[in-house]
Amino acid sequence: MEAMGRVAAGELANAFCFIGAGGHHAGRNFFGGYCCFNDVVIALRQARRTGRLRRVAILDTDAHHGDGTRDLVEADPDVLHVCVCGSDYAPPEGTKVDIAAPDPWSLNGSPDEAYLALVRQAFPARAERFRPDLLVWYFGFDTHRGDYGDLGLTLAAYLGIADVMLETAGRVCGGKLLVVLGGGSRTDLATRLIPPIIAKLGGLAHRQPAATG
Numbered sequence: 241m242e243a244m245g246r247v248a249a250g251e252l253a254n255a256f257c258f259i260g261a262g263g264h265h266a267g268r269n270f271f272g273g274y275c276c277f278n279d280v281v282i283a284l285r286q287a288r289r290t291g292r293l294r295r296v297a298i299l300d301t302d303a304h305h306g307d308g309t310r311d312l313v314e315a316d317p318d319v320l321h322v323c324v325c326g327s328d329y330a331p332p333e334g335t336k337v338d339i340a341a342p343d344p345w346s347l348n349g350s351p352d353e354a355y356l357a358l359v360r361q362a363f364p365a366r367a368e369r370f371r372p373d374l375l376v377w378y379f380g381f382d383t384h385r386g387d388y389g390d391l392g393l394t395l396a397a398y399l400g401i402a403d404v405m406l407e408t409a410g411r412v413c414g415g416k417l418l419v420v421l422g423g424g425s426r427t428d429l430a431t432r433l434i435p436p437i438i439a440k441l442g443g444l445a446h447r448q449p450a451a452t453g
């Protein structure tokens with residue numbers, strides 16, 4: 241809530257919310273997948289109450305469908321919800337969109353490139369038309385190779401998505417971007433993946449620590 245409020249108010253350019261329990265499976269009267277409360281929607285409601293923002297565009301790149309978020313924002317015309325998951329659902333003028341992630345086992349090329357191409361095609365143009373006050377990237381690294389939602393992705397895909405979100409935010413809402421951590425279970429991956437993303441948000445080059453042992 242604080243991060244969204246401060247980004248919306250222009251006190252911070254962007255923020256990474258290191259939240260250990262995802263929220264996108266928490267809906268109006270159900271929850272699952274270790275999501276008890278819907279962090280993004282609660283923060284949105286709070287930020288609206290203080291008059292800091294109204295329209296938000298969410299890109300959900302967790303491996304799973306953001307059913308709780310979809311349930312809570314379904315009837316909300318001021319939320320664009322683009323969810324990369326297991327199915328395609330894209331009404332022509334709709335603001336609630338599902339995009340089927342590429343199946344890494346039937347690809348010839350790199351899963352990172354295929355996924356990133358899909359994100360580029362699915363999100364920036366929609367966000368531009370939608371004219372949000374702020375972007376949210378719901379970032380699950382459960383899509384990483386070897387984690388529980390394995391889509392064969394690696395750090396390159398996440399850094400690419402971070403670039404897409406930064407560019408899009410710069411073009412449509414003065415750079416206002418909130419990154420919220422979703423699924424992912426492996427601390428070794430979290431340790432390797434998250435610092436370079438934060439460095440990118442801060443406009444810094446990140447140096448990977450030298451391998452030991």
Ligand SMILES: [Zn+2]
Binds near residue numbers: 380382389
């Ligand atoms: Zn997930």
Ligand SMILES: [Zn+2]
Binds near residue numbers: 304323
């Ligand atoms: Zn979905």
